[in-house]
Amino acid sequence: MSNNILIKKFFGETQPYFNDALHVRKVVFSREQGYDSTIDYDSIDQNSWHIVIYDNNTEIATARLYRNFEQNVYGIGRVAVMHAYRGQNLGKLVMDELIKQAIASGEFRRIILHSQVPAQNFYQKLGFTTVGEIYLEEGQPHISMELQLRVRGFEIAHGFEHNNIMLPIRKTRESAGYDLEICESITIPAQTTMLAKTGLKAYMLANEVLELHIRSSVAIKQNVWCANNVGIVDADYYSNPSNDGHIMIPLYNANNTAVTFNSGERVAQAIFKQYLTIDGENTATLDSRSGGFGSTNK
Structure with missing residues (x-):
């Protein structure tokens, strides 16, 4: 990873950044992990805050934050880091930015996410706790997790x-x-x-x-x-x-x-x-x- 790292945060399907987010998600979730690419994009994207991280103008990581008005919580999803850039704290950087956005927005006091089981420890280090039992989503084991937002x-x-x-x-x-x-x-x-x-x-x-x-x-x-x-x-x-x-x-x-x-x-x-x-x-x-x-x- 170079020193030319750029963090771009935007709301909705702002171009060209949203297409870059979709590209990272396609590479990680569909090509690498085998998920159905047709279900990646959904209506939630239109009303989400997105983060895209660039290295020398190449998109390398992304995630989104959305509001769940039925449960009165925020949700984080589509967290993806390109394989060559893992282990460099980019996942934590993306999550930190979205958690700060949730706190700044100030509408809800809780964030939920649905973690793949191998990523559970990563989210626990960020303060998330497990909720319920392991379940299958698209054939892969997942666990629901939540974070109670605290400011200071x-x-x-x-x-x-x-x-x-x-x-x-x-x-x-x-x-x-x-x-x-x-x-x-x-x-x-x-x-x-x-x-x-x-x-x-x-x-x-x-x-x-x-x-x-x-x-x-x-x-x-x-x-x-x-x-x-x-x-x-x-x-x-x-x-x-x-x-x-x-x-x-x-x-x-x-x-x-x-x-x-x-x-x-x-x-x-x-x-x-x-x-x-x-x-x-x-x-x-x-x-x-x-x-x-x-x-x-x-």
């Missing part, structure tokens, strides 16, 4: 389920930040930085970030700061295999004596924000997170 929020991190942790809240209607409590007491020696545990993890949209700021009362009255000024929690930090996305606050004690914070004390505020990326960035070639705190440092 906090959860208890693995290993802290019994710490009686309270999920963060805002204190006033116009507050930007969610107050973060530490879940274990900590004594920070003078002129020293230590990580304070919150027992929390945060989920958010792919184009969002969680900023960690020290509470003004802690900085001004106790002379303790966030060691890196502003902590950054990326969306892909959530549930990482290293530490489950546990949020820890690097506290620097600028005093000449030790400072103690007790479990349950509010020391920081968390603010969700959107971030921007540059034109032409090829996200398909970027690395995926494989670790936890500080893992992207090389």
Whole structure:
């Protein structure tokens, strides 16, 4: 795969992109997997959001998102990646784009799909869960799956389920930040930085970030700061295999004596924000997170 990757999203049968989507589907489903090509195109295509990914102007992956008004859900289907381009995160890229579209549209809170059984693990890694039993569709085993759409929020991190942790809240209607409590007491020696545990993890949209700021009362009255000024929690930090996305606050004690914070004390505020990326960035070639705190440092 080259660096000339283009992602095209469109609604309905916009040309020439829709024909490119049909071509990918024909190659994957009909020629490769043996499905009847006459049933691939249907009336759902006219009212769907489609994604087509191009490599050097050649279509290589596609999928569609549609609205099922009878069940009040979104549906994702016709997910296809050309054989030569598999194993390069293009399937995940297509799905991420359609899930973001569903969230942005905001009509329903659930996505359903009908997965071929060999692809079940792929969708489970994206958060989908199985519904019902395996069934045959066009002679091939399938399983129904669904995803409950969540936008952003906090959860208890693995290993802290019994710490009686309270999920963060805002204190006033116009507050930007969610107050973060530490879940274990900590004594920070003078002129020293230590990580304070919150027992929390945060989920958010792919184009969002969680900023960690020290509470003004802690900085001004106790002379303790966030060691890196502003902590950054990326969306892909959530549930990482290293530490489950546990949020820890690097506290620097600028005093000449030790400072103690007790479990349950509010020391920081968390603010969700959107971030921007540059034109032409090829996200398909970027690395995926494989670790936890500080893992992207090389």
